[in-house]
Structures are given as C-alpha cells and as structure tokens.
Amino acid sequence: MSYSGQPLKRVEDPRLVTGKGSFVDDIQLPNMLSAAVLRSFHAHARIRSIDVSAARRLPGVVAVLTGGDIAREVKDLPTLAMEGSLAVDEMSPMRHPILAKTTVCYVGQPVAVVVAQERYVAQDAVELIQVDYDPLPPVLDSFAAIQEGATPIHQELGTNLGLRIHYGGGNLEGAFAQADRVIRQRYHVQRLAPVPLETRGVVAHYQPQEDLLTMWSSTQAPHRVRQDVAQLLNRPESRVRVIAPDVGGGFGEKDCLFPEEVVIPYLSLLLGQPVKWVEDRRENLLAFHGRGHIADVEAAVKNDGTLLGMRVRLMADLGAYFLRTTPAVPFLAGHRITGPYKTPAMSVEVLGVYTNKPPTGAYRGAGGPEAAFCVERTVDLIAQDLNLDPAEVRRKNFLPPEAFPYTTPTGLTYDSGNYERGLDRALELAEYARWRERARQRRPAEEPLIGVGLATVVKASGAYGDYRTEHAQVAIDPAGHIVVQTGIFPHGQGSATTFAQIVADELGVSPAEVQVLHGDTAKFSSGQGTAASRGLTVGGSALYLVLQAARQKLSRIASHLLQCPVEDVTFQGGRVFNRTNLEQNVAFSGLASAAYNKECLPPGVEVGLEFSGVYTLPGNPYAFGAHVVVVEVDRETGAIKLLRYVAVHDCGRIINPKLVDGQMHGGIAQGIGQALTEGIVYSPEGQLLTGSLMDYAIPTAEKVPHLILETMETPSPTNPLGVRGIGELPTVAAPVAVANAVLDALSRLGVRHIDTPLTPEKIWRALQSGGEG
Numbered sequence: 001m002s003y004s005g006q007p008l009k010r011v012e013d014p015r016l017v018t019g020k021g022s023f024v025d026d027i028q029l030p031n032m033l034s035a036a037v038l039r040s041f042h043a044h045a046r047i048r049s050i051d052v053s054a055a056r057r058l059p060g061v062v063a064v065l066t067g068g069d070i071a072r073e074v075k076d077l078p079t080l081a082m083e084g085s086l087a088v089d090e091m092s093p094m095r096h097p098i099l100a101k102t103t104v105c106y107v108g109q110p111v112a113v114v115v116a117q118e119r120y121v122a123q124d125a126v127e128l129i130q131v132d133y134d135p136l137p138p139v140l141d142s143f144a145a146i147q148e149g150a151t152p153i154h155q156e157l158g159t160n161l162g163l164r165i166h167y168g169g170g171n172l173e174g175a176f177a178q179a180d181r182v183i184r185q186r187y188h189v190q191r192l193a194p195v196p197l198e199t200r201g202v203v204a205h206y207q208p209q210e211d212l213l214t215m216w217s218s219t220q221a222p223h224r225v226r227q228d229v230a231q232l233l234n235r236p237e238s239r240v241r242v243i244a245p246d247v248g249g250g251f252g253e254k255d256c257l258f259p260e261e262v263v264i265p266y267l268s269l270l271l272g273q274p275v276k277w278v279e280d281r282r283e284n285l286l287a288f289h290g291r292g293h294i295a296d297v298e299a300a301v302k303n304d305g306t307l308l309g310m311r312v313r314l315m316a317d318l319g320a321y322f323l324r325t326t327p328a329v330p331f332l333a334g335h336r337i338t339g340p341y342k343t344p345a346m347s348v349e350v351l352g353v354y355t356n357k358p359p360t361g362a363y364r365g366a367g368g369p370e371a372a373f374c375v376e377r378t379v380d381l382i383a384q385d386l387n388l389d390p391a392e393v394r395r396k397n398f399l400p401p402e403a404f405p406y407t408t409p410t411g412l413t414y415d416s417g418n419y420e421r422g423l424d425r426a427l428e429l430a431e432y433a434r435w436r437e438r439a440r441q442r443r444p445a446e447e448p449l450i451g452v453g454l455a456t457v458v459k460a461s462g463a464y465g466d467y468r469t470e471h472a473q474v475a476i477d478p479a480g481h482i483v484v485q486t487g488i489f490p491h492g493q494g495s496a497t498t499f500a501q502i503v504a505d506e507l508g509v510s511p512a513e514v515q516v517l518h519g520d521t522a523k524f525s526s527g528q529g530t531a532a533s534r535g536l537t538v539g540g541s542a543l544y545l546v547l548q549a550a551r552q553k554l555s556r557i558a559s560h561l562l563q564c565p566v567e568d569v570t571f572q573g574g575r576v577f578n579r580t581n582l583e584q585n586v587a588f589s590g591l592a593s594a595a596y597n598k599e600c601l602p603p604g605v606e607v608g609l610e611f612s613g614v615y616t617l618p619g620n621p622y623a624f625g626a627h628v629v630v631v632e633v634d635r636e637t638g639a640i641k642l643l644r645y646v647a648v649h650d651c652g653r654i655i656n657p658k659l660v661d662g663q664m665h666g667g668i669a670q671g672i673g674q675a676l677t678e679g680i681v682y683s684p685e686g687q688l689l690t691g692s693l694m695d696y697a698i699p700t701a702e703k704v705p706h707l708i709l710e711t712m713e714t715p716s717p718t719n720p721l722g723v724r725g726i727g728e729l730p731t732v733a734a735p736v737a738v739a740n741a742v743l744d745a746l747s748r749l750g751v752r753h754i755d756t757p758l759t760p761e762k763i764w765r766a767l768q769s770g771g772e773g
Contacts, residue, residue: 003501003511007658010494011511021246024201024218025278032203033062035264035277036122038112038129039286040104043138043356043686044153047102047111047131054128055114060121063271064129065263066112067099074098074266075232077257079322082163085464088331090164091352094154096321096359098232098259098266104133105153105320106358107686108286110259115267115275138356138686142294142317145353153320153354162318163327163352167334169409170345175309179300183381188755189370191292191317191680192673193285193690194363195698198248200287201278202261204268214241215265220250221529223487226521228257229265240265244519247491251670252362253288254491255531256323282691289680290363292317293333295374301382305393309345312337312374316352318360325361327352328463332367338408339375340419340458340624341397346409356686362531364670365459368732372457376736377743377753380454384747389436390454390740391427395420398456414458414622415718422648422712423456423626429708430628430646439744448641449633451745455737456627460620461725463532468617470534471526472542474503474550476609478596480589482509484516487527488539492666493727494659495535499543501655502721506547507554508571509588533623533725536655541719542615550611557595560602561586621716623724624650627668627737633745638763640676640742642705647733650712652724657711663726664709671734673699675742679757 015021052064076095082088100111112129116122139145139153145160152160176182203216213235219225222244230237247254260277268275279287294315300308314337316330334350379397383390398419399406406414427433432452439450462468473485482503488495496518500511517523528534554576555569562569562585564578571577576591578584586594594600595609630644647664654660677697681689690696715722735756742758743751751766 003504004655008497008656010497012496023198023246023248024203024216027203027216029205029274032274032276033115034119034122035113035115035275036126037110038126040107040109040111042104042133042135043107044136045104045133048134049132051130055125058125060117061114061125063115067097067101071101074262078228079324079326080328082327088163088165091327092157092162093322096323098262106356107688108358113263140355140682140686142315142353142355145355160354162354165331165334165350167410168347172309172345172347175345176300179308180303181301183299183378183385185297185381185753187295187374187377189291189293189373190756191289192363192678193289193680193696194251194253196249196251199279199284202264203276204265205274206268206272208272211239213265216243216245217261218247218254219244220255220489220531222519223521223527225257225261229262232262233266241522244489250491251364252366256325256361285691286688288358289360291370292360293370297374297378299378303386305382305386305388305396307341307343307397310343312348314350317355318352319355319357321359323359323361326359329362329367333370335410335412336368336371337375338410340399340456342399348410365728365731368459369735372732373736376455380740394456413619415716416714417624418714419624422624422650426626426628426646426648430644432628435630449745451631451741453629453737453741453744455733457625457733458622459729459732460622461533461537462617462620467528467532467534468538470528470538470542471614472546473612474546476592478593480592482514485524486518486539488535489519489530493535498536498655502540502543506551509574533727536723537621537719537725538617540721544720545615546611546613554591556602556605558591561594617719619718621718621724623729625729625733627733629737629741631741631745635767638760645705646708648710649729650714651726652716653713653722654711660711660726661709664730667730668707668734669699669704671731672704672738674735675738675756675758677757
C-alpha cells in the first residue's frame, strides 16, 4: 500500500496528550539559577540613571545586569539583510538592543536582568531596581510619525521611516483612464498577538571544562539561534549547542531572536552556572505583535466587474525596532496584494514606520492576511457598488488554468492552479445560492440580518532566500532501522509523521519503523527551521531527494543479491522483491545487513547506508483557498453568529489528510479571532490595554463553528513531491471571509466598511448610525 494520502495519526500525540512532553520550563539542571527581567513602563523615555544596589543586596541574588554592563561586549539583535530577491528601495534598520542603553522606546522593553537562586527572589529583586526616567512624548500613530516636523524616535536616523518599497507594472494611467468606476477604501488590519500556548523561554548551561554553551530554547529555528548567539557572543558556532524541545506553538513569533535568548546564555557564561528564564503571559503580550497595517486602495474597474488596475499605499507599523522578520512582512504584503486575479496594472507603495510600540514580525501568513484583507474587501465593494454577485466578480477576474505560469505586476510567479473549480466547489458545499437569496429577502425589523461572505486567496510556500534551502540525512543501520534527520522542526504540524510516511513509501517499510529526529544542532549540522509553510515543500523535498539516493544504492545491492536487473527491484511490505519473480525476495533488514558486509556487495559499492543531501526550491508553489461564510447579525446587540463555514483548499499533493484537516481547523480559528475579537489596543500614553487574556480575546472552542472542509489536489511543478503549503493558507482567507459576511449583512442598512475586530459594540454603533463604522 501507499502510505502517502493516508490519514495516519500524528506519532507525537500520545506522548504530548499524556503529559510526557518536555518543554523549556521542564528543564531542570543542578545548581540552576533563575532570571527575571525589568521592563520599561514608559513608551518613550530617556534613562538618566539606574540604581541596582538594593536589588544586589537582596539575599539570594547572584547578579544584576543593565545595558551599560554589556554594551561593549554584546551586539544588538540582527535583522534580515533584505538583499537580492528580498531587496527593498530604502531601509534604515534600527537593531534591537539586548538591554536598553540610553532610552526606552516601548512599554515592555528589557532594561535590566536579575539572576537569583529562586525565581521569586529574582522577581522581588526586579521590584527594587530604581530607574530615573525622563519621559518623552510617545509616537503611536503611523501617519503622524512621518509627517513633516515629526520627532524621530531614533535621533540618529533623523526619520521615522524605516523602509520604503515600490512594486508596479502595466499601464496604470491607461487603466484608470478606461475605468467606468474607481472603488476607494482604507483598511486597517489591526495588531495581533500570536498567543502561543507556551510562552518564550530559555535555559542556558555553560560547561567550562568542555568550553561548550548549551541552550534550550522555545524556538522555531534552533540552527539560526545557534548562528546568531555565537555571533553576538563572539563564540565559534562549534562551541554553541541549541536544543529546541517540544514547542507549544510558534506562529512566526518564535522565528525571531529575542533579547532574552542572548542575555541568558551570556549570564551562564559569566556565572558558570545554568540559568533559566521563562516569560509570563503579560511579558509575552508586551514583546511582539503581528499585522498592524493600514492600506489605501483604489481599484479601476469596468461596469461588468473587470479589474483594470489597482493603486495601493500600504503603511506598516514596524514598532520601535527591527527584529529578524520585521522588514519581511511589509515586503511580502506588498507583493501579495494581487491575490488570485489577473489585474493588468498595479502600483504598490509600501512604507514601514517606526512607532513607540513593540516590534512586529511574521505571524501566521506573514503578509498574506494583510494583503488578502485589502483585496478581498475591495472585490466585495466592487460587487456592491456595481450591483453584481461577489462570486461572479471573482470568477470574472480569476487567472485561468492555461495562464500559468503567471507573473503578476508585483513580480510574483504563480506556478499552477484551477481557481474557478475551487470556488465552484465551495459555493456548492455552502449552498451559496440559497443563502444569498435568504440574505436578499426583506426581514422583519426584529429578526437578525443574514450575510454571506467570500474570500478566494493564494499563499506561497517556502518564502525567499535561505528559507528555500534545506538539508536532510537518512541513516539505515544493519538491523534495518531507519533514522531521518532534518532541519525542519515541528511544533504542531506533524512533520515527523508525514516524513515517516514519505520514507515508508520510498523504501517499502512501515512508518513505525522510521525515526525522525530534529531540533538539536549537535546532531544535525544545519537547517532553516519551520516557517513560511516550508515544512513539506522544502524539507520534505530534501528528504525525498536523499531517499532517491538511498533507494538507488539499496536497489543495486538487492539486484546483486537477487540476481536480477536493477530495474526489476521493488520495495514493498518490509521486503525487497524481483518484480518478475516474486519468489526471489529478501527482508529489508536482511538487505540492510548485507549493505554492511563487503562480501555481499557488488563491485564499486561502498559499505554502509548513510545518505545526506540538500534541496533548494526553485520557485514558490502557490496554494489556493476558497472560503464561504454565512453569518447572522443581531440588530439589538450587534452580536454575530456564524451559521455556516465552508472552506476548500488546494494544497497540491496531500501526504496526510488528517494533518491537513488539523491545519485547516487551526488556521480558521485564528482567522476568526482576527475578524471578530482580537486586537492589540494602546492608551494615548502608549500603555498596553490588552495585556492579559482577560482583555485580549482569543476565540474559544465554542466560538468556532462546525467547519465543512474539502481539499483539491493540483500537484505543483515546483517540487518533486508536488505539494503546496497548508499551514498558513486558511489564516489568509478566514478573517476577510468572515468580515465580508458581516459587512454583507450590514450593507442593507447603508454600512460600507468597519475595520476588524468586528466586536458587538462596533456593529451596534454602526447599526445605530446606519453608516460607516
């Protein structure tokens, strides 16, 4: 049988659901110290002085560090270079200091670190540190930040403009000159917190006798953490080991390097003892956000709904500093504004702006949800203004299958797809025509409004630059045990299971006979980790190519043993056969044993079964998703009820449909949160008002409706497995599909647009005013 395509359960689940997982906070080492971080309570202030004397005198305190203590020894955090395929027009990156030096630029910025024998002693000591601040006016509004005369947050830059990018192509002036109508709208995609189940944490242990620094970090990319920490602490990479144990959610946040991942190992080097730091939930909500974009969109259209051109100005709130992925998100959002449509002409200007808020960076979708929200809302407004069906406007502007490969005006190349088929199936499953008719019917004033929303989106897999390259190793011992090592690090997506399925199919064994190892830089030399939906498209493809080398060598040995041509060798059911005479066969374990016996090998074949290789994705595969949502809006309270949710995704060849189903559920749940409840809110003074899960409302299980899900399989020509990413795709479509449904319901009362989250209060106020919220 073929294991690919089978809905196998994740192999890691039994261990995790029975409480046998091992996370950073589970690490216990002899003589381990605990660290706590003093964070700024000002959004913007100069630091006149820091008095740590009382903290140092507290019994149990081992060390207290400030920015001044490490300024000469530890460099600031790195960011992406944005060169080559990632090049931008202008960029002035302000790298994040490990500890604040002369100023603080957002509430929550690390100012000092205390190390003590007990965690609570360290926290008590933090309260004793006296910082004399000189408060400065915070810059919180992106538009105000770049107005003439605005005070730069970082005086050395002389501006609050952190980056500028322009994409464009086609005859834009001609498009607007030919247009029957120009649709205009501003969209605000709010800041969001990723809220991983496990917050960030680091344990560092320096062993001077071996001159080895070992770190346990809750990260998506252990090899990159090793590289960065070695560089920042001026150590050879060979003397730094990073282990990523089980990780309770990453969502892009943990693809960045944070100050604590540098200062904690520095302290272990300094003190010669293990040091642990794990953040609490408030610290997590203060440290990092996703999204935070404002877009002004103008669409030139014909009266039949044909898109002629778009002019977009995208303003990205970068926060106070650049983390690693900070510049990549606005870069990707500007690229992806085209969606799945054949828009002939576009001009996209992207501005990244510094504000006195925490840094932003990649959060599930990384520019995809930001771009899709703008273009999909605009498509619905085109349909509304021209009195057309939103599904027909999409169908009219879709790229047809024969158009691929297709290069967009922003420079992306879409590999293949059949968008209309995916939309048609979603409409069918949703009973779209019936619900659309119900929504059109005039209803009594006391009855809820009905709305139907659509979103059709694409999402790339594999990202850019180094992210497109991955390594893999396969080792088979004399007993036939198979061990895979990969730079892909799973944190919920089940890559250990899918990789075992790929191995099982190629070598004719059971997935249970395959062990997949990851997350330890001492056991595998390189890897880019998990991000950008690259797990299968890049990591799986690297493994597949290595398996071809393994299969080729095993086939040569089997040919010699079975006395048959190499092309007649077949692998199946744990045995290796001569396909022309099935009586001639050998157990896979016997074949493996023969590979380690020189006397059993054909001439020219070396002893052993160890294989390694590297794969670089030549171009991004693009997955497609079509979502249809039906909502009910209560006129009295503004409450929203999701009545029906249908999603059809084309993620290419599917290795494990059960895991795809799980990714769809998780992505849609996060998208519903963005649409209806989640949003980072600051006071005018720059204080976070949503600093706990009492105030930051993530969706609970009861808020996620029954989902009707289906998949299509259009194999991608970009990689040998034919796969496309699925982990981020649902999150791109879900927020705007829900928003379109709600605003479809409200459009009958004259409401044109409301920015997310679409809370009951916002809906109620819009219903009272009968206009734009």
